[in-house]
Amino acid sequence: MRGWPSNISGITPLLADTDTSWNASALQSRIGSIQAALESRVFPRAPVVILADNSPDWIAIDLATQAMNIPLIPLPTFFTPAQWKHAIETSGAQAIFCSEAQYAHALGFRAKISCDSRLHLYEGPQQSHPDTRGTQKITFTSGTTGEPKGVCLSSDEQWQVAHAIHAGIAHLGLKRHLCLLPMSVLLENVAGVYTAMLCGATTFCPPLSETGMIGASSFDPVLCLDAIQRYQAESVILLPQMLQALTAIAEKRDVRIKSLKFVAVGGARTPSSLLHAAREKGFPVYEGYGLTECCSVVALNLPGQDRIGSVGKPLANRQVRIAADGELEVLITGDVHYLGQPEPAQRWLPTGDIGHMDADGYLYIDGRKKNVLVTGYGRNVSPEWPESLLLGTGVVAQAIVLGDAQPYLAALIVPASKHHDRACIQQAVDQCNQALPDYARIGRWIKVEPFSLANGLATANGRLKRAAILQRYQEQINSLYENVGA
Incomplete structure (x- = not known):
């Protein structure tokens, strides 16, 4: 398994939030405690759910399930209870990590297991589940319908993406990454946390309310700027609407963003004029493009390899092509597939996006095919x-x-x-x-x-x-x- 670099014990801290600070040794200890708790379940190999706000424990649970080859199902807190139940039932999850017993009980998990973690572990009866061999994470996307669709990802696939991003930004010497998106969103999970670990950076993962994300869909740019300054963040990941709000209130060369060296923006199309305006204010912002089926990032602009208007060049681990009708296709490697379905015979994934590439290899997304x-x-x-x-x-x-x-x-x-x-x-x-x-x-x-x-x-x-x-x-x-x- 291609995993986190466990030889970085000199970093202090490796993970931190408002009241927790772990070096690599402390993280390894917490991972061991979580593994012991998972092993003590009645069904120790069954998939497990996590429903929680950002925290160091979230990351420790993720890494513990990787080490044990147990499928982890991150449930976004913004899903409805019906969507949570759908994800649990279709994945056959038998246990849940969460902070509140009421949520666990409402979802059918009542037996509490002793676990050295701020997130409590509860288990329920065994459920039948699809074959999840080779799957470490089942990510459910809200998409455009009410019933989420699960994408099965291997640990190796996720770390390949992190290694490819790290190769492009290693020269920046990043030492402090601040998580602004939910851990349950694959973009922050892989491109944020895993990449920061490979950079040897401290990952700060306080509750989202402290960094400006209020509730399901509200964002406070003042809180966010204050958090960037407080944690002296050198890298963050933003959605376009977050970047727009931050750019609107930031002063030119705002002291609150002085520490930033790399700001990635993705999740939806970002207007070129917004990128120019953000850079005028001092945000070192670079647009990217990705899909859940590709473990998040497919292409990314980078310092020294940057063209505004494009979403950058494909990562080193990605092959893309443009079909005859203009649709972008991405070569799928490994055993990525949808939950309950076999691996697709066609390894070139139709993305649904219309795009083109210029002579220098920069990728442009022109719109959605169906739109x-x-x-x-x-x-x-x-x-x-x-x-x-x-x-x-x-x-x-x-x-x-x-x-x-x-x-x-x-x-x-x-x-x-x-x-x-x-x-x-x-x-x-x-x-x-x-x-x-x-x-x-x-x-x-x-x-x-x-x-x-x-x-x-x-x-x-x-x-x-x-x-x-x-x-x-x-x-x-x-x-x-x-x-x-x-």
């Missing part, structure tokens, strides 16, 4: 194109562009501030239209409420659920095309 609009005049338009321009104005926080089979495109717009009135938004739309050909310009728009995880209109990583949004706002959308041709 392409065909206007009433027969023009094909990826809505992400005008949407990206809107987001780049700084006036628009979220946007959905539509207009399939219609004579012009329209938009649902969430302003970046309550102070942006209709005239201000119209000015932003006009600015975008000047950069677009006539067939891709926005003819009409309406202002709507934010799309969030809480209202079911966005995923945890900020991707908008287009089908749900179009259904929710169907009446308003119809009004945008009233009297067409009259």
